[in-house]
Amino acid sequence: MLKLPVYLDNNATTPCDPRVVEAMLPYFTEQFGNAASRNHPFGWQAEEGVDYAREQVAKLIGADPKEIIFTSGATEADNLGIKGVFEMYASKGNHIITATTEHKAVLDTCKHIEKVGGEVTYLTVKADGLIDLKELEAAIKPNTILISIMYGNNEIGVIQPIREISALAKKNGVLFFTDATQAVGKIPVDVIKDGIDLMAFSAHKMYGPKGVGALYVRRKNPRVKVTAQMDGGGHERAMRSGTLNVPGIVGFGKACELAFLEMDEEARRLSKLRDKLETELLKIEEAYVNGNREHRLPHVANISFKHVEGEGLLMGFNKNIALSSGSACTSASLEPSYVLKALGLGDDLAHSSLRFGLGRFTTEEQIDYTIEQISTTVLKLREMSPLWEMYKEGIDLNSIEWAAH
């Protein structure tokens, strides 16, 4: 049976899995202690809950529990990882390499670093969204201390060549940080096999609660240190002060355990549904997939429908289908998606894109419904699109002098 509304914005956030909520509940009421209270059972219980969660989280990414630093989310972990390395390794150098398609939490952190005397290289990406490894290698300099490249992109789902990047970093004695917020819990991420030195990720993208995330900080080969960005009680091995969000952390742990157990099957199911969605929507004339289709997260698709504006398109069904668009109108800024523009998409195509993020609770009926709704709306809006009419008349839209505004 079709369940409405359909939620296809799982890259923005995921619902909590009921099993996660269940695991968290006792930690709000009975086991409410402060995990740092060492003198009574309330504290011990909370600490036990945190320790167990730390093991669950570490297991999912092939890490040692001691290498997990709990934070308030991926944004904080990005800040701590990048700024923390920049400050800790100041004597070694001040140059960081990242890419233009990174999440704002990384890009704006790098902008901050430039303001405080750091040097940042922003690699451009190829038309399919992947970075060029040769360009990366060429960008490494004697004063380079960190490479920050995301695992899977939040808008187009493209998975970067993580192992090749980490090998380059290692070869040049540079640390490798990755924002893996969209990848952890969706595809196998193994910090040892992938050669990752620092990694940010978050609970609420993998059916855990909001407000909790982690920074993985490698302890061996090499031992990595970061300078704390918040002063206080010295929690989390003095890297992140602040009373631990015990219920959140317990939920995060449970979410990681579930992902560990169910990820493979879930990825298979979702990629099948995603492929169906994509195949059907590409039957619409002038519809294009953005980003590399092979190296891609299994639950993500980003499609442009030429000559139809994204927000206008969403309005056709946004009561029943929750989706996000790369169009400017949907956000506070007036610029269309910088990620799509970084792929070399014209502003017009960037304005015409929809981002699909399937999830654990997405059903095939919902995908069928989505295909039908979108197809109908695209056709309807093209009937009222002057650009579509011109395109059909064979007019080159680039030949028109548009009134700049």
Next chain:
Amino acid sequence: MAYSDKVIDHYQNPKNVGTLDKSKKNVGTGLVGAPECGDVMRLQIEVDEAGVISDAKFKTFGCGSAIASSSLATEWLKGKSVDQALAIDNMEIVEELNLPPVKIHCSVLAEDAIKAAINDYRQKNGLEQIKFEESVVH
């Protein structure tokens, strides 16, 4: 951001979508906006011998508010004289559709489209172009 009922209604049942024969002397066409900016409006008027707008059509590439603004504009244009049409102010569209501040540029675009269509009509009929102040909102 929630849309007003009027915007939703125009979006779902747009009035006067279509194309007039732009080769006709009594048809004026205004094409404003740019694909890069995410909105393009084409508004056309057909003027009868008495100088009254007998028909108006639009096609818009843009968000729901842009579609609604142009749909409303065509409704208002029909039956008005060209001079009356010139007096349509974007703020009237904002009020009628309850557009939030971030969508005011949609109404400006609609006003620009009306003026561009009128100027095209005037030019075709040997009349002087009216100079408008450049819109500043977007």
